[in-house]
Amino acid sequence: MAEPPGGVGDPAKVNWLGPGELSSLTTRELQQNLRLEKRRERPAQLLFEIPSSRIVHQSLGKHVVHDVVVMRSGSFDSRRVSVERRYSDFRQLHHKLQEEFQEELEEVQLPPKLLTGNFRPDSMSERRLALQDYLSQLYAMCCIRHSPLFAEFFTTQEQRKAHVLLRAGQFKAALELLQAVLEVQEKLLPWQKPTLLVPTLSALVVCYRDLDQPEEAICIANRALPIVRRYGLRAYRAALLELMVDLGYQLGRPVAQLQEELTVLRDSERGEVMQRSLKEVVIRNFI
Incomplete structure (x- = not known):
């Protein structure tokens, strides 16, 4: 029998091996293969870490902001990204979740507000660990991790800042x-x-277009359009198609199919929403 591609020492090809061939593997190779198989079967998990905090001084006082790191477990996540959140942001999230998931949240407690010692290093360290554990408890609940409220906690502030900048040019x-x-x-x-991605992808398209980077703009638009089609996001669809047709002409690419899709869409769905540019759609989303 010919040896399968990759050889008996290739962990990715273990399933090709028969009992006799497996017996020739060293203990170390078998352990490595087992670890790789477990890693492939392990579902992705979100992990949260709050490694640091800082004190922000303002004219009317000061407050603490925490650096919240979000990462996916396993080898498929090479980058740790973070957002900064105050205790009041966590409290606001908790109140919103309580309104929707009151019974499910009975066993999950938000760490209490500190009345004194907020700015002591030991207090800040304890608060980081408590908030980190709080996020993990929320994520452990299926209804919470699938809730848009959970996702919005990590993105809405930055989205609003980005849209202010976008409107300002x-x-x-x-x-x-x-x-x-x-x-x-x-x-x-x-x-x-x-659909969570569509407003962000659309805003990126607008930025790249207005920065005169049409290749990047149409690349991002091609990511957004299939999602928009699948979920029937009509306002985004017409605006994306129109912009992609313009970019296609600019780049000398075929646009006949996109133009036909846009015409059919506008003939079937007349109204103001069909006439908005992608920039107008993006800006309206966060007004």
Whole structure:
């Protein structure tokens, strides 16, 4: 019998091996193969870490912000992205979740507000660990990790800042924020609908277009359009198609199918919403 591709020492090809061949493997190779198999079978999990905090001084006082790191377990997540949140942000999240999941949250307690010693290093350290554990408890509940409220906690502030910058024409600064938002949202995707990405992808398209980077703009638009089609997001669909047709002409690419799709869509769905540009759709989303 010919040896299968990769050889008997290739962990990725263990399933090709018969009992006799397996017996020739060393203990170390068998252990390595077992670890790889377990890793492939292990479902992705979200992990949360709050490694640091800082004190922000303002004219009317000061407050603490915590660096919340979001990552996916396993070898498929090479980047740790983070957002900064105050205790009041956690409290707001908890109140929103209580309104929707009161019974499910009976056993999950938000760490209490500190009345004194907020800015002591030991207090800040204890608060970080408590909030980190709180996020893990929330994530452990199926109804919470699939809730849009959970995803919004990690993205809405940055999205709003990015849209302020976008409306002000500061597209480069908006682009950097939106790219960070997209990274967080991609980590949340196994537990959220792909529609979560559409506003961010659309805003990125606008930024790239207005920064005169049509190749990047049409690449991102091609990521957004299948999701928009699948979930029937009509306002985004017409605006994306129109922009992609314009970019296609600019880049000398065939646009006949996109143009036909846009015409059919507009003939079947007349109204103001069909006439909005992608930039108008994006801006309206966060007004």
